[in-house]
Amino acid sequence: MIRGSFTADNIAERLRNYQHPDVDSTKTEVTVEMLGNKQSLLRVELYAKDDTNIIDGWYMSGKKRPGLLLLVNDFTRNIRVLGIYINKDYRGRGIGTDFIACLEGAAIDAKIKSMTLQPDDSNGVASYWQYKHGFITDANKPSIMRKRLD
Numbered sequence: 001m002i003r004g005s006f007t008a009d010n011i012a013e014r015l016r017n018y019q020h021p022d023v024d025s026t027k028t029e030v031t032v033e034m035l036g037n038k039q040s041l042l043r044v045e046l047y048a049k050d051d052t053n054i055i056d057g058w059y060m061s062g063k064k065r066p067g068l069l070l071l072v073n074d075f076t077r078n079i080r081v082l083g084i085y086i087n088k089d090y091r092g093r094g095i096g097t098d099f100i101a102c103l104e105g106a107a108i109d110a111k112i113k114s115m116t117l118q119p120d121d122s123n124g125v126a127s128y129w130q131y132k133h134g135f136i137t138d139a140n141k142p143s144i145m146r147k148r149l150d
Helices: 006-016 095-109 125-133
Strands: 029-036 039-045 058-060 063-065 068-073 078-084 114-117 145-148
Touching: 006 029, 006 039, 006 068, 006 095, 078 095, 095 114, 095 125, 125 145
Parallel strands: 078 114
Antiparallel strands: 029 039, 039 068, 058 063, 068 078, 114 145
16 A cells, blocks of 8 residues: 555545445545655545445546545645545435545544635536535635635
């Protein structure tokens, strides 16, 4: 297993233990890759009890990306959500909302100061992140949303 920073490894362990009635946590996959410069990449896949991928992979430039991709920066104490996609058959069940709450709890315990993301403006997802998770538009970078955790 490729290891990341102590912070990334602890967050990954919490995410592996995520519990929800629709999720088979024994199949949860969280991989950690140290990128250097005090940054680690976490790839997350969640599966239902029938082996359906809940946090589903998505395609970019013909290559499948993980359903949830996170960049943990130990220097800035920030987690950047690089991409997340919930399988349409599992939306509305609270899985994504609960999982992000689990991520936030793990981040707070790891002394992470903020989470950021760059929502797709074309599908109204920015208002979801603001309403459900308390993210606000970054005044210095209007395409970025931020949530303070400290």
